[in-house]
Amino acid sequence: MSSARAGTTPWLLAAPGALLFAALVIVPLALTLILSFHVYDAASGVKDETTLAHYAAILSDSYFLNIFWRTLRLAAMTTVICALIGAPEAYILSRMREPWRSVFLLAIIGPLLVSVVVRAFGWSMLLGPTGLVNEAFRALGLGTVKILYTETAIVVALVHVMLPFMVIPVWTSLQKLDPMVEAAAWTLGASRFTALRRVVLPQVTMGLLSGSLVVFGLSASAFAIPALLGGRRLKMAATLVYDEYMHELNWPLGAAIAILVLVINLIIMLAYQRVVEARFKRTLG
Amino acid sequence: MGFLTLAGLTRLYGDVAAVSDVSLSVAKGEFISLLGPSGCGKTTTLQMIAGLVEPTSGRITLDGRDITHEKPDRRGLGIVFQSYALFPHMTVAQNVAFGLEMRKVARPEREARVKQALALVQLAALADRYPRQLSGGQRQRVAVARALVIDPPVLLLDEPLSNLDAKLREEMQFELRGIQQRVGTTTIMVTHDQSEALSMSDRVVVMEQGRIMQVDAPYRLYENPATPFISSFVGKMNRLSGVWRAAGVEIGGRVLPCEGAGLADGAAAVLAIRPEKIGLKAHGAGVLDGRVKGRFFLGSVWYFTVETSAGLVGVSLPNAGEEPAREGDQVGLDWSSSSARASKPDGAQSS
Numbered sequence: 262m263s264s265a266r267a268g269t270t271p272w273l274l275a276a277p278g279a280l281l282f283a284a285l286v287i288v289p290l291a292l293t294l295i296l297s298f299h300v301y302d303a304a305s306g307v308k309d310e311t312t313l314a315h316y317a318a319i320l321s322d323s324y325f326l327n328i329f330w331r332t333l334r335l336a337a338m339t340t341v342i343c344a345l346i347g348a349p350e351a352y353i354l355s356r357m358r359e360p361w362r363s364v365f366l367l368a369i370i371g372p373l374l375v376s377v378v379v380r381a382f383g384w385s386m387l388l389g390p391t392g393l394v395n396e397a398f399r400a401l402g403l404g405t406v407k408i409l410y411t412e413t414a415i416v417v418a419l420v421h422v423m424l425p426f427m428v429i430p431v432w433t434s435l436q437k438l439d440p441m442v443e444a445a446a447w448t449l450g451a452s453r454f455t456a457l458r459r460v461v462l463p464q465v466t467m468g469l470l471s472g473s474l475v476v477f478g479l480s481a482s483a484f485a486i487p488a489l490l491g492g493r494r495l496k497m498a499a500t501l502v503y504d505e506y507m508h509e510l511n512w513p514l515g516a517a518i519a520i521l522v523l524v525i526n527l528i529i530m531l532a533y534q535r536v537v538e539a540r541f542k543r544t545l546g
Numbered sequence: 547m548g549f550l551t552l553a554g555l556t557r558l559y560g561d562v563a564a565v566s567d568v569s570l571s572v573a574k575g576e577f578i579s580l581l582g583p584s585g586c587g588k589t590t591t592l593q594m595i596a597g598l599v600e601p602t603s604g605r606i607t608l609d610g611r612d613i614t615h616e617k618p619d620r621r622g623l624g625i626v627f628q629s630y631a632l633f634p635h636m637t638v639a640q641n642v643a644f645g646l647e648m649r650k651v652a653r654p655e656r657e658a659r660v661k662q663a664l665a666l667v668q669l670a671a672l673a674d675r676y677p678r679q680l681s682g683g684q685r686q687r688v689a690v691a692r693a694l695v696i697d698p699p700v701l702l703l704d705e706p707l708s709n710l711d712a713k714l715r716e717e718m719q720f721e722l723r724g725i726q727q728r729v730g731t732t733t734i735m736v737t738h739d740q741s742e743a744l745s746m747s748d749r750v751v752v753m754e755q756g757r758i759m760q761v762d763a764p765y766r767l768y769e770n771p772a773t774p775f776i777s778s779f780v781g782k783m784n785r786l787s788g789v790w791r792a793a794g795v796e797i798g799g800r801v802l803p804c805e806g807a808g809l810a811d812g813a814a815a816v817l818a819i820r821p822e823k824i825g826l827k828a829h830g831a832g833v834l835d836g837r838v839k840g841r842f843f844l845g846s847v848w849y850f851t852v853e854t855s856a857g858l859v860g861v862s863l864p865n866a867g868e869e870p871a872r873e874g875d876q877v878g879l880d881w882s883s884s885s886a887r888a889s890k891p892d893g894a895q896s897s
């Protein structure tokens with residue numbers, strides 16, 4: 262009796278989560294995958310016959326490939342900038358005294374409580390031709406610069422949104438570090454900079470890399486920011502899929518794009534993780 | 547003028563003095579212990595010498611050079627931290643080599659010196675391990691090798707043995723002292739363990755609430771503690787209150803023999819005597835009679851608590867292969883007048 266219970270209990274406990282996951286992720290994904298193989302006709306809509314034509318069309322059309330390339334490029338750029346800003350930020354944060362540490366931590370995490378759409382609108386107001394940034398440029402005699410609806414605007418806003426996802430894992434790994442380890446490096450003759458590079462940085466690499474993974478994944482699939490700050494012409498993968506579904510009404514093509522983006526993202530992230538793990542398993546266990 | 551001198555060293559945190567007015571002169575090659583209870587400012591003192599804490603006032607000189615405001619990476623002192631603070635992502639050999647790398651020592655010489663330092667602490671076989679693969683005692687020795695390999699003028703040790711279990715701690719005491727004597731490095735060790743301080747040091751500095759209370763050789767410190775606090779912090783001390791009479795302290799109608807300088811006849815006095823200075827005799831044959839209340843066998847010594855008319859007295863006897871007395875036995879306690887000392891009772895300093 263009790264052994265039978267022990268056998269079924271884990272399944273029962275896992276069931277709600279598994280059902281939720283199946284209903285909200287697996288099923289829609291499977292439906293999308295199936296949809297991407299269906300024939301589409303502009304006059305009569307989705308048909309029952311299957312085809313690989315959508316994939317062939319996407320992979321042979323430079324319009325789509327350019328958008329994929331831009332998506333990966335901007336996501337990578339966002340990741341690098343987030344790492345360059347986030348790592349020092351986390352380090353400074355970890356060396357701060359209370360209560361300042363709590364105040365600044367809140368300032369970094371706080372924006373997560375505001376909708377991405379609201380923040381994107383905020384940036385579009387700041388970066389627009391009559392926005393605060395251009396007013397400042399004019400006041401300095403630099404003239405008006407087109408920022409809104411450029412890749413720059415997208416990256417700036419993405420960095421703003423993604424920064425907490427970089428700062429938090431780096432900060433967490435800094436918390437685990439004995440502060441005396443850095444002091445030990447100083448007493449052995451290392452300058453502040455050398456101690457950071459040789460002793461602190463190697464130990465927060467794990468946090469830096471997992472933060473990068475999150476930031477890259479979220480940036481590559483970001484929708485609201487490219488939609489609001491990239492404008493109609495500057496598309497990224499998510500806005501492209503939206504267009505195919507809502508404007509072209511070519512759902513199978515949209516589905517094929519979504520699947521391709523998912524696969525590319527998965528490949529990049531898995532490869533990245535594989536490399537990272539191989540490198541760090543040995544030293545950090 | 548000492549090799550390393552501290553003059554009026556003070557460090558305030560807010561209004562609270564973690565260390566106040568510490569002055570000390572350390573000779574070259576000397577092994578000094580800073581001894582005191584937790585929170586008395588030992589680590590702060592050590593970190594000021596290391597350059598990791600900025601003194602609020604005071605001066606530090608090393609070999610005649612003022613290093614009070616020098617950066618830690620310029621001082622070149624060797625430091626073993628309480629947590630050892632090894633670099634977790636480097637092997638034992640890389641940890642030890644780090645200081646030499648910073649000094650731009652060429653690779654062949656670096657490797658030779660790392661090998662030599664690891665041999666000194668008997669870790670040559672573990673050079674390629676990572677710190678997390680080592681036991682506590684091995685980590686501690688890596689930390690010592692890492693600090694010594696740079697040939698520091700002064701070695702600073704912050705409770706280097708406190709993370710080790712009792713048996714290992716004892717072994718490492720002798721080992722550490724042996725290494726220090728072989729290398730001859732001037733050493734300052736922080737500890738809250740009096741037996742560690744006594745067994746390892748040339749001189750012991752006793753600190754209390756940020757101040758130095760006494761600086762003395764271990765033996766003299768033990769025999770002539772300057773304050774009641776020190777007398778009970780370093781070893782055990784019996785304290786019996788009574789009234790001073792010409793040749794001793796009178797308690798309950800008996801005059802217990804002891805030395806007492808500068809006490810007026812009839813003045814209140816406290817007799818202080820170490821447990822191991824008391825001998826056990828037959829009832830009536832000693833200077834004070836009592837009944838054995840408790841008996842503890844510690845291997846090399848017996849420890850008795852004896853109930854007397856003067857109060858509870860601790861007696862420690864070397865284990866000579868037989869049982870000196872049992873609980874409930876009537877015994878006489880005996881001591882010579884030169885091994886006990888009387889002083890004025892000091893309410894403020896009682897412990």
Ligand SMILES: Nc1ncnc2c1ncn2[C@@H]1O[C@H](COP(=O)(O)OP(=O)(O)O)[C@@H](O)[C@H]1O
Pocket residue numbers: 559563564582583584585586587588589590591
């Ligand atoms: N960074 C600090 N900020 C505030 N108070 C401190 C700091 N470091 C030490 N103290 C205080 O200074 C006193 C001495 O500390 P410490 O030198 O670490 O003592 P010990 O090493 O003898 O145990 C303690 O009361 C401690 O609370």
Ligand SMILES: [Mg+2]
Pocket residue numbers: 588589
């Ligand atoms: Mg301490």
